[in-house]
Amino acid sequence: MGAPAPGTQLCALSEIREPGARGFLFGEGKERFDMFVVRHGDSVTAYVNECPHAFTPLETWPDKFLTMAEDEIICSTHGAIFNIGDGLCTSGPCTGKSLIAIPVIIDNGMITISQ
Ligand code: FES
Numbered sequence: 001m002g003a004p005a006p007g008t009q010l011c012a013l014s015e016i017r018e019p020g021a022r023g024f025l026f027g028e029g030k031e032r033f034d035m036f037v038v039r040h041g042d043s044v045t046a047y048v049n050e051c052p053h054a055f056t057p058l059e060t061w062p063d064k065f066l067t068m069a070e071d072e073i074i075c076s077t078h079g080a081i082f083n084i085g086d087g088l089c090t091s092g093p094c095t096g097k098s099l100i101a102i103p104v105i106i107d108n109g110m111i112t113i114s115q
Contacts, residue, residue, distance in 0.1 A: 034049040046103075054078070
């Protein structure tokens with residue numbers, strides 16, 4: 001399964017702390033699709049929840065995708081650090097690789113999958 005279809009609403013922007021992040025899981029088994037959204041101010045970015053190092057989900061605890069300072073994304077497995085804005089890994093075992101971005105927009109206050 002790929003990303004949810006364009007137009008799929010994930011949640012209201014106000015349901016994610018600022019700064020903060022939230023995971024979303026669709027389907028099961030082979031159909032499973034795991035993603036997360038990071039809020040930064042009034043905008044958001046979204047990524048497939050799969051670290052480019054060992055291809056595991058990034059978080060250990062629900063919705064804990066950010067560093068202590070909450071200004072970067074962190075993989076809890078081996079500590080890789082990623083930019084919130086573009087998903088580029090800037091530190092750790094997958095430096096130079098990137099998270100897979102998922103296009104999202106905010107439509108009437110709802111975080112929504114876009115084209
Ligand atoms: S799996 Fe993410 S840093 Fe190793």
